[in-house]
Structure formats: structure tokens, C-alpha cells
Amino acid sequence: MILVQDALRRILQEVPSVPVESIGLDVALGRVLAENVTADMALPRWNNSAMDGYAVRAADTQDGEVTLRLTEVIGAGHMPKSPVPPGFACGLMTGAPLPDGADAVVIVENTDASRRNAVVVRGRATVGQNIRRKGEDVQKGSILIQSGTELRPGHLALLASQGLTSVMVSRKPVVAILTTGDEVVEPGRPLGRGQIYSSNAVLLKAMVDEAGGDGVYAGNAMDDPHSVATRLQWCVAEADIVVTSGGVGAGAFDPVKRAFDLIGARVDFWKVAMQPGKPLAFGVVEMTGRRTPLLGLPGNPTSAAVSCLQFVRPMVRAAMGIRRPVMPVLTAICADDISVRPGRSKFIRVVVESTDSGLVARLAGKQSSGMVSTFARANALLHIPSDSEGVKSGARVKIQLFDPSCLDRSDLGLMA
Numbered sequence: 001m002i003l004v005q006d007a008l009r010r011i012l013q014e015v016p017s018v019p020v021e022s023i024g025l026d027v028a029l030g031r032v033l034a035e036n037v038t039a040d041m042a043l044p045r046w047n048n049s050a051m052d053g054y055a056v057r058a059a060d061t062q063d064g065e066v067t068l069r070l071t072e073v074i075g076a077g078h079m080p081k082s083p084v085p086p087g088f089a090c091g092l093m094t095g096a097p098l099p100d101g102a103d104a105v106v107i108v109e110n111t112d113a114s115r116r117n118a119v120v121v122r123g124r125a126t127v128g129q130n131i132r133r134k135g136e137d138v139q140k141g142s143i144l145i146q147s148g149t150e151l152r153p154g155h156l157a158l159l160a161s162q163g164l165t166s167v168m169v170s171r172k173p174v175v176a177i178l179t180t181g182d183e184v185v186e187p188g189r190p191l192g193r194g195q196i197y198s199s200n201a202v203l204l205k206a207m208v209d210e211a212g213g214d215g216v217y218a219g220n221a222m223d224d225p226h227s228v229a230t231r232l233q234w235c236v237a238e239a240d241i242v243v244t245s246g247g248v249g250a251g252a253f254d255p256v257k258r259a260f261d262l263i264g265a266r267v268d269f270w271k272v273a274m275q276p277g278k279p280l281a282f283g284v285v286e287m288t289g290r291r292t293p294l295l296g297l298p299g300n301p302t303s304a305a306v307s308c309l310q311f312v313r314p315m316v317r318a319a320m321g322i323r324r325p326v327m328p329v330l331t332a333i334c335a336d337d338i339s340v341r342p343g344r345s346k347f348i349r350v351v352v353e354s355t356d357s358g359l360v361a362r363l364a365g366k367q368s369s370g371m372v373s374t375f376a377r378a379n380a381l382l383h384i385p386s387d388s389e390g391v392k393s394g395a396r397v398k399i400q401l402f403d404p405s406c407l408d409r410s411d412l413g414l415m416a
Contacts, residue, residue: 001271004345010268011311014284014293015318016240018171025156031169032320037144042135047098050130054111054119055090055102061125070117089119105130148323172214173319176239177204178231179220180247200245200304207308213316228259236292243312246299248279256296265294274345276303276369300369306347327400332359334397339390349378352406361399379403
């Protein structure tokens with residue numbers, strides 16, 4: 001049995017390589033950039049006005065009020081026809097290029113243009129006032145966005161500002177999800193005696209998709225090593241990563257270990273010092289010149305979910321090219337007394353709320369690994385180290401927040 005951090009380290013050493021592809025900006029949200037993007041042009045492309053107003057020579061305004069003759073009025077999208085000589089001004093709309101000779105812009109509210117072909121400017125302008133300088137946002141030739149960046153709306157806007165319509169990204173890692181068990185029935189089919197509906201297939205696919213991968217359900221294999229092995233061979237041929245659920249314990253009806261042997265997989269470890277999720281298999285199989293990682297998760301829903309968050313999710317995100325693929329760790333105040341036996345890292349399902357005192361974590365319910373409802377209520381995992389006997393109410397604890405909506409205190413809002 002190995003430590004959680006050691007298991008994760010070994011898993012991330014076997015991250016598969018996925019090809020890159022060119023996709024349109026309209027479908028690139030959430031994808032990971034596969035190469036640095038360099039700016040082909042400066043932003044802004046020229047010195048321009050930050051406000052509606054008048055371009056002037058700052059030296060002409062030092063008396064506090066001056067009447068200047070107008071050269072022209074320039075709208076956004078039009079270039080100046082002439083420079084601004086001493087004693088003159090030029091009307092500008094926001095974004096219009098700054099004419100030569102001008103070194104400041106006076107906002108329209110501080111002027112009076114009631115006289116024909118002239119404008120009264122009030123107040124002393126300073127050099128550079130209300131001017132956006134060429135390249136102050138982006139310098140030509142600079143790295144616009146670095147490889148490994150998960151593209152957000154702001155990134156897409158920045159790419160579009162350079163005239164780009166497509167971008168090179170890592171292909172979504174294909175993750176085959178294979179459930180096992182004679183008792184497992186897919187939703188929509190009638191249940192027999194002693195059977196249960198498969199929640200893990202839906203759970204794991206959703207978690208893979210949410211992480212940025214492409215989850216593919218490969219069906220359910222019976223509790224027979226040859227049945228599992230046959231399905232595994234299809235998974236290995238079709239996917240970048242293979243995830244199984246169930247059948248990784250030490251019982252007589254746990255067939256995954258034997259199935260891994262049948263397809264020639266090299267197994268690294270079978271147990272991790274964590275709760276829930278102790279039975280976890282990790283190995284690699286080589287077929288047709290490709291190395292495919294195999295992760296055998298427990299069958300209990302919460303055990304599968306916790307194992308997926310700790311190991312499958314980081315592998316998926318690392319395969320996409322994300323530089324920090326592990327879940328971020330935050331600090332919260334524990335609202336409950338939690339007692340545990342030392343020896344394994346504990347991942348406790350909690351509900352985290354944002355309060356005036358900071359984040360507060362409360363137990364989401366009973367912690368049995370077979371309870372789906374508790375995981376559905378939870379929005380975070382509270383981590384208790386393996387050498388700890390628990391935490392007391394009021395203690396500061398580390399959490400992995402998998403649903404950040406609790407951070408949005410919309411009842412207060414930005415304007416409160």
C-alpha cells in the first residue's frame with residue numbers, strides 16, 4: 001500500500017501524449033493551447049484617444065482657458081488628414097487615431113464647441129492625458145498567450161484582437177470507462193433480484209468531461225476475467241486512458257487484476273493508503289507501439305468519485321498540457337468534530353460555505369463509501385492526513401473544492 005502522493009507521482013509519470021489540432025475560436029473555450037501564440041501586431045496599433053474630446057498640444061492650454069481653431073473631426077475607423085499645429089485642436093471620437101503634433105486629449109465635457117471652426121478648452125492639459133499609446137496593451141512580437149493555457153473568454157478575445165480565427169490546441173484525451181459486476185444494470189433496463197443500477201458510468205464520464213476530457217462509456221463487463229479482458233482490449237485500442245470501476249478488491253469475484261494480466265499489462269500498484277478508495281489499481285499496457293495507462297477504481301460510488309478526483313482528473317488535465325493538473329487546495333474552518341483512525345489519508349465529503357469569517361466546511365452527511373447522496377450534496381473534500389486522529393470544530397483544515405459556486409456570495413454582490 002503506497003501513499004496518495006506517491007501514487008499520484010507514479011500516475012503522472014505515465015501521462016499519455018495526445019495529438020494537437022486546429023479548431024475555431026468559437027469552439028475553443030476550455031481547450032488547452034498547444035503552442036505559444038506570438039503577437040503579429042501591436043495593440044493598440046497606433047496612438048489613439050481614450051475619450052471623446054479634442055486632441056491638443058498641451059503647451060497651448062497652460063493659461064487655463066484657450067480658444068483653438070479646429071483642423072478636423074475624426075471618427076473611430078478613420079485616419080487623420082493633417083497634423084495639429086500650434087494654436088489648433090482636432091475633434092476625436094473614442095478610439096480615433098491621434099494626429100501628429102497633438103500630445104494630449106481634453107474630454108468633451110471640458111470644452112465648448114459652440115463657435116464655428118473653433119473650440120474653447122478649459123483647464124490645463126498634461127502630456128499624454130487620455131491617450132492610449134501604441135503597443136501599451138500588446139507589443140508586436142511578444143508572447144500573447146503561453147502554451148498550456150486553458151482558454152477562457154478573455155484569451156479568446158485577445159486572440160481575436162490579432163485577427164486570428166483558429167488556434168492549435170491539444171486534442172481532448174479520450175478516456176474509456178468500463179464498469180464491472182454481475183449486479184450492475186444500466187439505467188432504463190429492468191432490475192433483477194440482487195441487481196443495482198449503474199451510477200458509476202454516468203458519474204465517471206461526467207467527471208472526465210468536466211475535467212476537459214472526452215469520456216466514452218465502454219459498457220459493463222461481467223465478473224469474469226475473460227469478459228473484462230475482452231472489453232479492455234477494445235478500450236486500449238480506442239482510448240488514450242482506460243478507467244475501470246469495480247472488481248479491484250481481494251475477493252474471489254474481483255476479476256480486474258486477472259484481466260490486466262491477460263492483456264499483458266504491467267501493474268504498478270494495487271492499494272493506496274486512503275479512505276475511501278483504498279483498492280486502486282494502476283498499470284500500463286503496450287499495444288501496437290502505444291503505452292496506455294489503466295486505472296482500476298473501486299466500485300463503491302464515493303470511492304470511485306474520490307479516486308477519480310485524486311488520480312484520473314490530474315492525468316486527464318496533464319495529458320491536455322495543463323502545467324498544474326492537480327486540484328487546488330484551499331483553507332477552511334471546520335464546523336464539526338471529526339474523529340478518524342490514523343493510518344490512511346481521509347477524504348471527507350463536506351459542504352463549504354462562504355461566510356464573513358471565510359470558508360466554513362460542514363459534514364455533508366454520513367461518510368459511508370456506498371452513499372451516493374452524500375457525494376451529491378458535497379461541494380468539497382476535506383483532507384485529514386494519515387497520521388492524524390481527526391480535527392476539532394473551529395480548526396483550520398485543507399479542502400479540495402470541486403464546486404466553486406459557493407464562492408459566489410451573490411447576496412452581497414460587488415456593489416454592496
